[in-house]
Amino acid sequence: MPDIVSLSLNALTLMSILMLVALGLAIIYGLMGIINLSHGEFVTIGAYTLFTVQAAGGSFWLALVVAPVVGYLLGTVLEITVIRRLYDRPISTILATWGLSLILQQAIILAYGAAPRPVTAPFEASVQVLGITYPAYRLFLIVFAFAVMAGCVLVFRKTPFGLDVRAVIQNAGMARALGVNAERVYRRAFASGAALAALAGVLIAPLVAVTALMGVNYLARSFFVVLVGGAGSIPGVVAGSAFVGGLESLLSTTVPITVAQASVLILAVVIVRFRPQGLVPA
C-alpha cells in the first residue's frame, strides 16, 4: 500500500510537468500545424530564470511569476521573427526551430557555464499522506500544475481568446471569414505555450539538475504526449501525460529509468499505428 501511494504520487509529479510542457506544443500543433523543436529550451529558460532570481536574492515565488513573463516575451519575439514566416512550411519550421534550439542551448552555456546550477525549493519539509512521508514540495507541484491546467481549460472555454483559438483549430479559413484575426491568435497562443513551458521549468528545477541541455528530455516526452493524446485538445494532453508519465513511473520501479523511457516511447509508436489521431483528438 505505501508503495502504491508513493508510486502514484511520483507518477502524478511527472504527469503534472508533462501536462504543462505538452499543452503549449499540442495547442500550437493543433492551431498552426507546426512543431516547435525549441519548445524544450523554454523549460530550460524557466529553470535558469529561477536560478537567476534566487542568485539575485529573490524568492522562488518571484521566479514563479517572472518566468512565464520571460517565456511569453521570448515566445512573442520568436513567433514574429521566425515562426510567422514559415506557417505554410512545416518541415522548414522543424529545421529552423531545431537550429534555434541549438543556438539557445549554446547561448545558455556561454552565459551560465556547462555545470549544473543550484536552485532551492521553497520548502524542504515532508508531510504524511496516506501512511507515507512525501516531500511537501512535490505535493505543491501537483496541486499547482492541476490548478494551472484548470485555469487553461477556463480560458479555453470561457474567454473570447479561447473561443478564437477553438474556432481557428476547427477551421482556420472559416474563422478568418468570420473576422477572427488568425495571426494574432497564433502569436498569442504560441507565446502562451512558451510561458507555460517556462512555468514548468521553474517547477521542475528544484527536482532535477539545472543544465543548458535539460530541455531535450521534456521535448521528446512531450511530443509523445501529443502523439498519443491527440493534437489541439486539452483532454488529449491530460490523457497523453497520464499515459507517458504514469507508465514511465511504473516501469522505472522495475527496470532502469532509461529502459523505462525507451519502452514508453516504443509503446507510443505502436499506438500511433492504430490511433493516428491520438486517444482524444480535438
Next chain:
Amino acid sequence: MTQREKTWLFITLAILAALALYPAFGSYSGVSGLRDILLFALFAVSLDLFWGRTGILSFGHATFFGAGAYGMAVMTIHLAPGAAWSSLAGLAFGVGLAGVIALAVGYFVIFGGVRGAYFTIVTLALTLIAQQIAIGWSSVTGGDAGLIGVPPLTLGLSITGKVFYYLVVAVLFGIVLALWAGLRGQRGLVLRAIEDDERKAQTLGYNTPLHLLAVFVLSGLIAGLAGALYVTGTGFVAPDMIALLLSTEVIMWVAVGGRGSLIGAVAGTMIVWRLQQEVSTLSASAWPLFIGAFFLAMVFFFPDGLPAAAQKLWTRWKGVKEGGAA
C-alpha cells in the same frame, strides 16, 4: 542518356578519380581521416536516398548508423571475440539490426499513415530512444563510455590502411552508382510521383506505403553498413554515434550538397567536415552554434540546398550581365 545525366556521371567519376589518387599524395593519417569522412558520406547517401527521393525527412537516421556501429562492436567484442569470422558476423549483425529497426518502425509509422512533419518527429524520437538504450544498457553497450577494442575488418586477412581506404571508396561509389542506375527507370518515377502527390500515385494503383517502406529499409541498411564499417576503422563505439546531433548533422551534409542527387551528399559531407575542422578549433560552443545558424539560414535563404541557390544566383547574375549588354 540526357545531358543532365551525363553531367552527373562526369562529376561522380571526377570525384571518384580524385579520391582514388589521394593516397598517392596524402599522409597515413590523412588517408584514414578521409576514409572516416567517406563512411559518413555513405551515411549521408543513405539519408539522401530517402529524403531526396521521397521528400520525407527522417530526423533519426543516426539510429541506423548507430545500430550498425553497435551491432559490429557488440558482435566482435562480446559475442564472438577473436573468431576469424567475427568481422563478417559483426557486419551481418550490424546491418541486419539497422534493417530490422527500419522495417519495424517503418511498418508502424508508414502504414500508420504518418507523413510530413509528424514523420520527422517520430523519427527524431527514434534516435532519442536508441540513444537512451545505448547509454542505459551499459552491460552490453558500455553505457556512456561506449565499447573499446573493435578489431579491424577481417575478411580472410585483416583489412587496414590503404586497402581499407580503397574498399570504402569502392563500396561508396558502388552503392551510389547502383542506386543511380536502379532509380533511373520506373522505380524512380514512382517515387517521384509519391513525392508529388501520394494519393494520386495510390489512385493509379501503386502500393505507395510499400514503396516508401522499401526505400526506408534500404536506406536504413546502407546507414547501418556505414556505421559498421566506421567502427572497424576507429576501433571503438560511443553513444554520440547514435545521437540526435549526428541525425541533424547528416541533414546538413545532404542539404549542403543538394538533396536528391546522391553524389551531392558525398560532396556536401566532405565540404562540411573540412569546415568543421576549422570552426571546432574556435571553441566547444562554436560548432553547435554554427549548425544552428546554418539551419536557420538554410530555411530562409536556400531551402532547396546550396547548389540550387548557387544556380539561381548564377542565372540571375548572367541575366543582369546580358541585360546590361543589351
